[in-house]
Amino acid sequence: MLRITEIFGPTIQGEGAVIGAPTVFVRAGGCDYRCSWCDSLHAVDTEHRHTWAKMDSADVFAEVERLSGGTPLTVSLSGGNPAIQDFSDVIALGKSKGYDFALETQGSIAREWFSELAPLILSPKPPSSGHVVDWDKFDACVKAAGEAETVLKIVIFDDTDYAWAKDAAARYPQLPLYIQPGNHTPPSADEDDAAVDMDGIMDRYEWLIDKTLADKWYSPKILPQLHVLIWGNKRGV
């Protein structure tokens, strides 16, 4: 059985490699990290474990199929860390019906079925998260993906994160790179539509653009979180 925090959509993917793409989100419950600025605490905080549904793979895909009206699209496997659980059956079921699967993870747990993803989005967490990346485990994730499209996405909150992101990206020059400012006003685990500092979010996006360009670091795409710009911290959109 899979622990699922929420399944919602269709909406658009708000960030990273498939920004703007129609998608249904499957948010897995549980995480081996607890980032200081986590924007999905309701899928991480074990106090909220009782709100997560237990579903088998067929039930999960049936809900995706219902929400998408049976028309294939790219499903976004998110969390929490979806790599904690085994999504191979959900992916196999969906692919047999023409659906694609993107998955985002911090890269702490490698899975053989990463090779079935399109794309695998590896998001190593910068110093501001409070975590330290285990690069051996991260490398294992890159290796597990094999020929599957794999991209890097790094959230940046401050100058220290920026410098760290440049070093982290330099380890994987072959991977397309996306950087984005973090939401410094994330919702608590209990809030469905928490206030967001939109001016501050735009200021931080402009700060990241200016800093990156002044530094002549031209390899990353510098993107905002579109869903935050449209819907703030509202959940389920």
Added chain:
Amino acid sequence: MLRITEIFGPTIQGEGAVIGAPTVFVRAGGCDYRCSWCDSLHAVDTEHRHTWAKMDSADVFAEVERLSGGTPLTVSLSGGNPAIQDFSDVIALGKSKGYDFALETQGSIAREWFSELAPLILSPKPPSSGHVVDWDKFDACVKAAGEAETVLKIVIFDDTDYAWAKDAAARYPQLPLYIQPGNHTPPSADEDDAAVDMDGIMDRYEWLIDKTLADKWYSPKILPQLHVLIWGNKRGV
């Protein structure tokens, strides 16, 4: 000699296939169209022709190189319609130094050197523009690109444009597709920082997302114009 309206950057590409990518813009002067809602009239309106610089290809690339500090990036050839003029020497010069070139055009004039682009962005204009697409000429552009990455980008202002965009996209199922709402408050040719209706722009973006998803049209990526969200109608950013 090339007629150039402006060369500016580095900034980010605000829309379409390379959204978020650091870029220097080369905005060519002159256009065979005059869309009702054109947001770059200073590069289109022949009354402003006296403000366009005459530059040879070496001068154009030298300015790109100066602005980018000599570090290669993707150059965005824009306009007006940049396909009116011959950018093959600028492209050859830049590619010899590691630069890539993206070009956006309405697809009314095919050029052999489209095959050198990465990517060629074809943006057929919907009914609200006041123009009617000549699909034979458009097909010639797709053919000229050959193996070069080619994408479709369609601006949508209303329900009529939306229906038209679906038909237009259906002609090219093999091309990646990007749709975006138009800026209904474009600047006049004389304004460097005209007022913009930001609330209306966000409302139109949400309208396009809702309409496309409700229609189960999942193939396009639905994107805003990031530069408008950040800088409004300010020119040269």
